[in-house]
Amino acid sequence: MKFSVVIPLYNKAEHVVNALNSVLNQSDTDFEVIVVDDASTDEGVQRVLEIDHPKVKVIERSKPGPGGYLARNYGVTHSTGDWITFLDADDTWEPDHLANFRQLAIKYPDAKFLTSGYKLINETSVVEVSVGDDRVLSGCESIKLILWRDFIHTNTVCIDRDLYAAAGGFNVDRNWTRGGDSEFWFRLIGIAKLTAFSGKITSTWILDHSEITRKKIPIDKRHPVLEAIDVEIPRSMYCCKRIVRLYAWRKQLSWYLSMGYSGPVLFRVLLVLVSYPEIIFEAASRLLLRRKRS
Secondary structure, three states, X not given: OOEEEEEEEOOOOOOHHHHHHHHHOOOOOOEEEEEEEEOOOOOHHHHHHHHOOOOEEEEEEOOOOHHHHHHHHHHHHOXXXXXXXXXXXXXXXOOOHHHHHHHHHHHOOOOOEEEEEEEEEOOOOEEEEOOOOOEEEEHHHHHHHHOOOOOOOHHHEEEEHHHXXXXXXXXXXXXXXXXXXXXXXXXXXXXXXXXXXXXXXXXXXXXXXXXXXXXXXXXXXXXXXXXXXXXXOOHHHHHHHHHHHHHHHHHHHHHHHHHOOXXXXXXXXXXXXXXXXXXXXXXXXXXXXXXXXX
């Protein structure tokens, strides 16, 4: 069981060495690293080359792609591992990140899409995002789990090579700059049938370093997950179409709120609440539960 680690690199010279060292320091050593230079204009590639490690291969693209999705797909085509993983060039892994995935794959052999917990660091706080304990879930169960919180992140996924090929990789035809990762996780959950979630926190996402997540989204822009379900809902999720649509709208609304939109957001929130009354009951039950705990 060999891992392929794909690291897209675009003007992250200040951080890429830390990211790469966090991979090279893994306790599980059966891996390769493909660094995809996405037409960087800083010294990032040179700093990677200076490390001069036999497990590291650098490949180049002449033009940067939106959201890094083209670079990730390109890296996968140059990989040879049984399992595909990703790390952003400004984030890091814990030393047991890959070892944890190996254990999870052995524990749940029928699950071909794996993910683990992560720390989210921003200017004011450190938030740990984890499901708490290991579990393997069907498509509908997985969507219900991530309905209210994003337990899956680019740095935390591990994808069986055949599953990656069956899903077709990240969608690069729509020129999405944000949200394309969530749309890919949604497709993978639908195709994989079973997804394994590890409760262990093994990576760190440093939000302050991310340029993509700071870009403002046009108010009329639809989230990729919402676009995806307008085309087709996976067969494995037919039994929970309503939850799938609710998840897609939650992603859409989170976009608006993170960008500081107010008036148009209020209208859309009211529209969703009317269309999906279960969101009211879910929110109310969560509020009551929190009050009981306190």
